[in-house]
Amino acid sequence: MATLSIDIGTTFLGLAKSQPASLNRFGRIFFPQLWRRNNVSQSSSYSVAPAAYSRVESCNYTSWRRKRSSRRFSASAATTSTPQSEDSDILTKIPPDNRIPATIITGFLGSGKTTLLNHILTADHGKRIAVIENEYGEVDIDGSLVAAKAAGAEDIIMLNNGCLCCTVRGDLVRMIADLVKRKKGKFDHIVIETTGLANPAPIIQTFYAEDQVFNDVKLDGVVTLVDAKHVGLHLDEVKPEGVVNEAVEQIAYADRIIVNKTDLVGEKDIASLVDRIRNINRMAQLKRTEFGKVDLDYVLGIGGFDLERIDTAIDAESSEDHDHDHHHHQEHEHDHDHDHDHEHCHDHKHEHHDHHAHDHTHDPGVSSVSIVCEGSLDLEKANVWLGTLLLDRSEDIYRMKGLLSVEGMNERFVFQGVHDIFQGSPDRPWFPDEPRVNKIVFIGKNLDSEELEKGFKACLL
Numbered sequence: 001m002a003t004l005s006i007d008i009g010t011t012f013l014g015l016a017k018s019q020p021a022s023l024n025r026f027g028r029i030f031f032p033q034l035w036r037r038n039n040v041s042q043s044s045s046y047s048v049a050p051a052a053y054s055r056v057e058s059c060n061y062t063s064w065r066r067k068r069s070s071r072r073f074s075a076s077a078a079t080t081s082t083p084q085s086e087d088s089d090i091l092t093k094i095p096p097d098n099r100i101p102a103t104i105i106t107g108f109l110g111s112g113k114t115t116l117l118n119h120i121l122t123a124d125h126g127k128r129i130a131v132i133e134n135e136y137g138e139v140d141i142d143g144s145l146v147a148a149k150a151a152g153a154e155d156i157i158m159l160n161n162g163c164l165c166c167t168v169r170g171d172l173v174r175m176i177a178d179l180v181k182r183k184k185g186k187f188d189h190i191v192i193e194t195t196g197l198a199n200p201a202p203i204i205q206t207f208y209a210e211d212q213v214f215n216d217v218k219l220d221g222v223v224t225l226v227d228a229k230h231v232g233l234h235l236d237e238v239k240p241e242g243v244v245n246e247a248v249e250q251i252a253y254a255d256r257i258i259v260n261k262t263d264l265v266g267e268k269d270i271a272s273l274v275d276r277i278r279n280i281n282r283m284a285q286l287k288r289t290e291f292g293k294v295d296l297d298y299v300l301g302i303g304g305f306d307l308e309r310i311d312t313a314i315d316a317e318s319s320e321d322h323d324h325d326h327h328h329h330q331e332h333e334h335d336h337d338h339d340h341d342h343e344h345c346h347d348h349k350h351e352h353h354d355h356h357a358h359d360h361t362h363d364p365g366v367s368s369v370s371i372v373c374e375g376s377l378d379l380e381k382a383n384v385w386l387g388t389l390l391l392d393r394s395e396d397i398y399r400m401k402g403l404l405s406v407e408g409m410n411e412r413f414v415f416q417g418v419h420d421i422f423q424g425s426p427d428r429p430w431f432p433d434e435p436r437v438n439k440i441v442f443i444g445k446n447l448d449s450e451e452l453e454k455g456f457k458a459c460l461l
């Protein structure tokens with residue numbers, strides 16, 4: 001791990017240990033230097049380990065990484081001068097977020113991204129939408145998008161000098177800033193269509209790392225199109241060491257998954273594909289479509305990164321794909337690592353194994369682990385556990401969401417993270433008769449469900 005991360009880790013753990021835990025200090029102790037961000041009214045927290053960006057070999061992150069490094073230090077410094085009084089209840093409220101929402105549409109080549117975009121632009125939803133379209137090479141706005149523009153997109157901007165997740169991310173930042181400057185108040189939502197080969201992670205991180213973007217625009221969600229007929233080939237593709245499988249990554253980072261082109265395959269194949277997708281990402285909602293025809297509120301206004309909606313997301317595994325989930329639950333292989341010593345605590349690990357006909361060719365090792373456990377946490381132990389986990393494993397932990405019960409705290413504590421970008425806040429109070437059930441979902445690489453559950457359980461009182 002980089003020296004920088006170790007320095008910050010020492011500071012982090014030092015702060016966590018040096019302050020006695022108490023209710024009103026909770027927010028400040030919990031990931032203290034991740035908690036505050038200058039000039040932003042939300043209870044937000046940011047930290048990005050340089051290692052988190054080294055995964056995409058082909059991307060040139062050097063200057064950005066340098067910039068991020070210095071931000072880690074400034075975030076840390078800001079925390080030490082937290083101005084709130086002890087009896088302030090500001091941390092128990094998640095303030096309104098009036099920034100312009102942005103949706104990322106991703107999915108492999110030909111999966112139906114432009115088709116969905118056109119559906120969004122031509123549907124009757126009353127939203128004024130600005131589009132940022134990323135194409136490889138010197139292509140112009142394609143014909144269908146011209147039609148879409150005629151149908152009412154507020155603005156269409158082309159990014160065609162390379163892939164958003166690599167060379168043109170600086171352009172994305174400038175374009176968003178320019179769009180906001182020129183047209184603020186004239187549009188309600190930004191939709192960004194990535195190239196089929198984009199890895200969503202660096203694009204997501206842009207929304208947190210760049211002030212120019214962060215101050216005006218909030219990431220609403222990642223919508224991933226999956227080509228029901230062809231995605232299997234891409235999921236199976238074995239990449240050289242250190243090179244990501246974009247098809248897997250696009251599913252792993254999604255808030256909403258659209259299994260498209262279902263007219264081209266049979267029900268059995270769809271069920272098996274859905275099963276496979278759920279193994280990678282159990283946090284996202286999933287729908288099956290033809291020609292991207294979904295209700296607009298399925299893809300816009302998702303709040304995929306909003307703390308207020310954490311419980312919806314972490315309950316998604318029992319609610320998604322209502323029409324078809326009987327297949328899922330019958331066929332899905334659950335690796336139930338229940339701990340029978342503790343009847344209220346269990347984890348589910350959802351990994352690729354060879355129960356699918358083609359899985360044996362490649363195991364990308366990206367899976368979901370969920371921990372559901374009744375009880376209350378020792379604040380200091382939870383701090384150390386989660387902090388250490390982020391420091392050690394943030395490169396492998398793609399996304400996480402959680403809802404925690406902390407001893408001595410009346411409110412539920414909700415958090416979400418993308419690698420080691422972490423946001424957390426108390427939300428509503430627990431109801432008097434409500435069972436204090438903790439729920440955490442991790443999506444990532446090489447996740448060890450037993451280790452995660454053991455670490456979590458050790459924090460319980």
Ligand SMILES: Nc1nc2c(ncn2[C@@H]2O[C@H](COP(=O)(O)OP(=O)(O)OP(=O)(O)O)[C@@H](O)[C@H]2O)c(=O)[nH]1
Nearest residue numbers: 108109110111112113114115196260261262290291
């Ligand atoms: N049969 C069938 N064809 C579809 C469906 N959805 C989209 N298509 C077609 O698939 C082709 C690719 O769709 P696009 O929307 O351009 O896909 P894309 O993801 O934007 O493609 P790239 O930009 O090349 O990555 C087009 O010819 C669409 O008309 C579907 O549900 N069923």
